[in-house]
Amino acid sequence: MRNRPIPEATVARLPVYLQALLSLAEDRRQMTVSSEELAQMAGVNAAKVRKDLSYLGSYGTRGVGYDVEYLLYQITRELGLTQDLPAAIIGLGNLGRALASFKGFAERGFKIAALFDVDDSVVGTDVGGITVRHLDDLKDIVTEEGVVIGIIATPPTPAQLVAERLADAGIKSILNFAPAVVKVPPDVTVRKVDLSIELQILSFYQQRNQAIATAREASRRLGTPDSSPQTRR
Amino acid sequence: MRNRPIPEATVARLPVYLQALLSLAEDRRQMTVSSEELAQMAGVNAAKVRKDLSYLGSYGTRGVGYDVEYLLYQITRELGLTQDLPAAIIGLGNLGRALASFKGFAERGFKIAALFDVDDSVVGTDVGGITVRHLDDLKDIVTEEGVVIGIIATPPTPAQLVAERLADAGIKSILNFAPAVVKVPPDVTVRKVDLSIELQILSFYQQRNQAIATAREASRRLGTPDSSPQTRR
DNA sequence: TAGATTGTTAATCGATTAACAATC
DNA sequence: TAGATTGTTAATCGATTAACAATC
Numbered sequence: 103m104r105n106r107p108i109p110e111a112t113v114a115r116l117p118v119y120l121q122a123l124l125s126l127a128e129d130r131r132q133m134t135v136s137s138e139e140l141a142q143m144a145g146v147n148a149a150k151v152r153k154d155l156s157y158l159g160s161y162g163t164r165g166v167g168y169d170v171e172y173l174l175y176q177i178t179r180e181l182g183l184t185q186d187l188p189a190a191i192i193g194l195g196n197l198g199r200a201l202a203s204f205k206g207f208a209e210r211g212f213k214i215a216a217l218f219d220v221d222d223s224v225v226g227t228d229v230g231g232i233t234v235r236h237l238d239d240l241k242d243i244v245t246e247e248g249v250v251i252g253i254i255a256t257p258p259t260p261a262q263l264v265a266e267r268l269a270d271a272g273i274k275s276i277l278n279f280a281p282a283v284v285k286v287p288p289d290v291t292v293r294k295v296d297l298s299i300e301l302q303i304l305s306f307y308q309q310r311n312q313a314i315a316t317a318r319e320a321s322r323r324l325g326t327p328d329s330s331p332q333t334r335r
Numbered sequence: 336m337r338n339r340p341i342p343e344a345t346v347a348r349l350p351v352y353l354q355a356l357l358s359l360a361e362d363r364r365q366m367t368v369s370s371e372e373l374a375q376m377a378g379v380n381a382a383k384v385r386k387d388l389s390y391l392g393s394y395g396t397r398g399v400g401y402d403v404e405y406l407l408y409q410i411t412r413e414l415g416l417t418q419d420l421p422a423a424i425i426g427l428g429n430l431g432r433a434l435a436s437f438k439g440f441a442e443r444g445f446k447i448a449a450l451f452d453v454d455d456s457v458v459g460t461d462v463g464g465i466t467v468r469h470l471d472d473l474k475d476i477v478t479e480e481g482v483v484i485g486i487i488a489t490p491p492t493p494a495q496l497v498a499e500r501l502a503d504a505g506i507k508s509i510l511n512f513a514p515a516v517v518k519v520p521p522d523v524t525v526r527k528v529d530l531s532i533e534l535q536i537l538s539f540y541q542q543r544n545q546a547i548a549t550a551r552e553a554s555r556r557l558g559t560p561d562s563s564p565q566t567r568r
Numbered sequence: 569t570a571g572a573t574t575g576t577t578a579a580t581c582g583a584t585t586a587a588c589a590a591t592c
Numbered sequence: 593t594a595g596a597t598t599g600t601t602a603a604t605c606g607a608t609t610a611a612c613a614a615t616c
Contacts, residue, residue, distance in 0.1 A: 111583060117535040121514060136597065145516040148597095149585050156599055164598040165592035181535050182542030189534075200433045201530075206514075210531045211538060250541055251534070275541040277533055281354060281439075283378040289548075291540040293533050297434075298443045300510055300526050301422075301484070302350040302414050305444060307524040308483055308508040309415030315522075344607060369573065381573095382609050389575055397574040398616035 108180075112154045116177050118144045119151070123174045136167040183211035190216040190249045190273075192264050193256030194224050194234055197279055201255060203230040215247040220260075237267065244271040251275045258282035265292070341413075345387045349410050351377045352384070356407045369400040416444035423449040423482045423506075425497050426489030427457050427467055430512055434488060436463040448480040453493075470497070474504040484508045491515035498525070 122143035126132050137155070141148040155161065155168070161176050162168045178184060189212050191198050202217055217234045219225055225236045235243055243249070252268040254261055254276060261280035268276055269286050276292045278284055281299075286292055355376035359365050370388070374381040388394065388401070391413050395401045411417060422445050424431050431450075440447055450467045452458055458469045468476055476482070485501040487494055487509060494513035501509055502519050509525045511517055514532075519525055 109583070113539050114532075114536055116539070117529075117532040118516065120535070121532075122516070138597085143516065145518065147585075149587090150583090152597090152599065153584080160599070162598050163592060164590070165596045167597065180539070182538045183535060187538055187541065196433055196436070200429055203429070204530070206531060207534075210534060212534055251537060274544045275537045277537055283351065283355070283376065285378065289544060291537065291544065293537055295528060295530070295533055296350075297437070297528070298439060299347075299350040299354075300528055301440075301443065301445055302353070302416060303347055304484060304508045304510055304524065304526055305415045305420055306346050306349070306413070308420065311507045311522060311524065342607070371573085380609075382611090383607090385573090385575065386608080393575070395574050396616060397614070398572045400573065 106157065108157045112157055115144065115146065115150075115154055116181055118146075119154070120174070120177050120181070123170055123177065126170050127174055133170055134167045135170055135173070137162075140168070178211075181211075186211055186213045187251055188213055188215035188247055188249045189251035189253055190214075190218060190240075190244065190247075191253045191255055192218045192237065192240075192268070193254065193260075193280075194219045194221075194229055195255065195257070198255035199229060201253060201279075202232065212251070215249050216243050218243075237264070240267050241271040244273065249273065251277065254278045254280050254284070256280050339390065341390045345390055348377065348379065348383075348387055349414055351379075352387070353407070353410050353414070356403055356410065359403050360407055366403055367400045368403055368406070370395070373401070411444075414444075419444055419446040420484055421446055421448035421480055421482045422484035422486055423447075423451060423473075423477065423480075424486045424488055425451045425470065425473075425501070426487065426493075426513075427452045427462055428488065428490070431488035432462055434486060434512075435465065445484070448482050449476050451476075470500065473500050477501075477504040477506065482506065484510065487511045487513050487517070489513050 137148040137151040141151045158176055158180050217232050218237045219234050220237045225234050227234055252273045254264050258281050261282040262284050265284035265286050269290050274290050278292055278294045281296050370381040370384040374384045391409055394409055424434055450465050451470045452467050453470045458467050460467050485506045487497050491514050494515040495517050498517035498519050502523050507523050511525055511527045514529050
């Protein structure tokens with residue numbers, strides 16, 4: 103039953119399963135894992151795990167579970183992590199520098215192949231062993247280095263321009279750290295990572311939780327008026 | 336029509352509208368904005384904007400649009416950004432330091448109130464003007480400083496322990512940057528930000544786009560076999 | 569009044585979940 | 593064979609979207 107396109111929600115969870123499987127594979131005791139165990143580790147329910155994995159194929163064994171190594175391989179393959187994807191970072195402020203010197207890329211199927219900025223005091227300098235190039239050279243270097251992923255780490259204003267340059271250079275996958283929405287052609291995929299947005303969403307739930315706790319406290323002091331209306335006499 | 340709980344998907348978009356409205360408010364030319372304009376800026380469609388905003392109340396004017404300042408205020412209030420929320424960062428490696436020195440918190444309704452680590456060579460040092468405290472002092476300092484948001488910036492292994500300490504200290508909102516799933520009591524909200532996961536999702540779509548492009552190219556060269564099966568003779 | 573645009577309805581779509589037959 | 597666990601079905605739920613009456 104392959105060839106149904108894998109749902110977006112499933113794709114977003116595959117890396118989480120991968121993370122869990124990697125930690126299982128590390129302590130080589132457990133060769134097999136059930137959907138229930140994997141669900142526990144990934145923080146979802148078992149039905150979801152089975153449904154998600156069924157989109158990849160029938161890689162489990164009834165009565166037994168999933169072979170850890172085999173499933174690991176299948177998810178890795180499905181995610182396209184079997185070769186290192188060359189990525190470029192544009193914008194070398196605090197965040198860009200942090201990303202450029204992040205060692206975890208290689209372990210996860212990525213390699214920083216090029217760095218770009220427009221600031222003359224940054225262009226030509228070395229960051230984490232790579233020379234920063236001028237944004238104007240983007241297209242040439244993307245072609246030379248076979249870059250397929252663009253990471254925007256600029257301030258919000260230039261983000262749109264950078265996205266256009268990336269699209270023009272043939273990049274189809276963009277990770278956008280700039281606090282701005284960028285518009286790209288329909289064949290380009292953009293994922294946005296925005297600290298402010300995450301914090302603001304958290305703030306909303308913080309406020310909601312607070313309100314619930316306050317209401318519960320109030321109803322406790324009044325003797326749960328919802329269920330026993332006689333408290334209001 | 337208030338008091339329906341606001342859907343999660345809507346909550347996740349409110350900060351994006353906020354971002355757009357802030358940029359409109361800046362150049363004080365446009366006092367009013369239509370759902371269509373706001374949709375353009377936020378990268379969604381107009382129906383979604385109107386539906387989302389309708390959960391907050393009826394703050395628009397038919398035939399006119401939404402008053403920028405007023406809507407800005409209402410979203411800010413809904414997200415609970417009217418007071419600065421005190422946040423604590425746990426783990427002062429590369430990422431923790433980058434977050435601690437990030438100047439954008441204050442502008443966005445947050446304030447870094449405390450920093451924690453367990454490494455003796457880090458505890459006691461000053462990072463961005465705040466003295467790093469030992470994780471064991473978490474509960475006391477959270478109470479003292481009124482911290483309501485915990486930001487986990489540790490390696491994966493200690494992340495679960497830190498989450499438990501945070502929950503124990505009464506924190507109900509956690510932003511998790513560690514590449515690990517943390518389990519918390521049901522009244523605690525966790526949001527996960529994981530660079531590897533984002534990159535891996537991007538890798539999947541990269542691979543899919545590649546496959547589509549290759550297929551298109553092949554069918555172009557063969558004269559679109561799907562629509563004209565006579566190419567296979 | 570005519571034109572514009574909201575707020576809401578209802579249809580559609582996609583994701584989640586429980587349940588269970590298949591099968592190791 | 594009995595017990596365990598997958599893969600899949602079908603019901604349910606939540607999110608998206610088009611359409612349009614309400615109304616500025």
